[in-house]
Amino acid sequence: MYITCDMLQQVESRYGKPDVLRLEQAISPEEMAMVRSSQKNGRAHDVTFFIFSPEHRVAVIAKPFFPPGAYRAPSGGLDPGEDFVQGTRREAWEETGLDITLEHYILRVEATFTSGDDSLAWTSHVVTASTPERALNPQDRDEIREARFVTLEELEGPVRRVLWESGQGLFRYRCRLTDRALELIRRLQG
Secondary structure (H helix, E strand, C coil), X not given: CXXXXXXHHHHHHHHCCCEEEEEXXXXXXXXXXXXXXXXXXXXXXXXXXXXXXXXXXXXXXEXXXXXXXXXXXXXXXXXXXXXXXXXXXXXXXXXXXXXXXXEEEEEEEEEEEEEXXXXXXXXXXXXXXXXXXXXXXXXXXXXXXXXXXXXXHHHHHHHHHHHXXXXXXXXXXXXXXXXXXXXXHHHHHC
16 A cells, blocks of 8 residues: 555644645546556555745756646655655655655645546645755656746746646646645745
């Protein structure tokens, strides 16, 4: 099993109890096939991390198939039996080359992806993190084409616009996740 109730209780006691967002997102048959291909050993989750630099910019990534201008917060899956914090730090390193410190568990998105009569339950665990580093260097170059730091305004403006206007369901899912996460992040920042 990937993420257990006991594991979530430990994460919540250390990093806070997250808001919960339940949503349904229509995706294309091709997107459903892509999600299903990521489900080794029945995986149905990701951990999404909003990593802040010393200048309060946030790390974003682009995968090889993303259109120009499309970026999103990095994310990845834990391995079976892997500790939540260690798995999140490992995924952050692979996708950004950054050593991170987890700060807050802000959001759990309980999603249902639908494609015609097909549906799939998926959970995104969203955390905030910080890094003292200023340079990104993705380690998994097959999965990550580019990583960079952007302002929250860029993430909410031109980056979001490209994702939403793509018409792709998974990009729209990331927009909805990011919209809620940024609302919660701003609350934390006071």
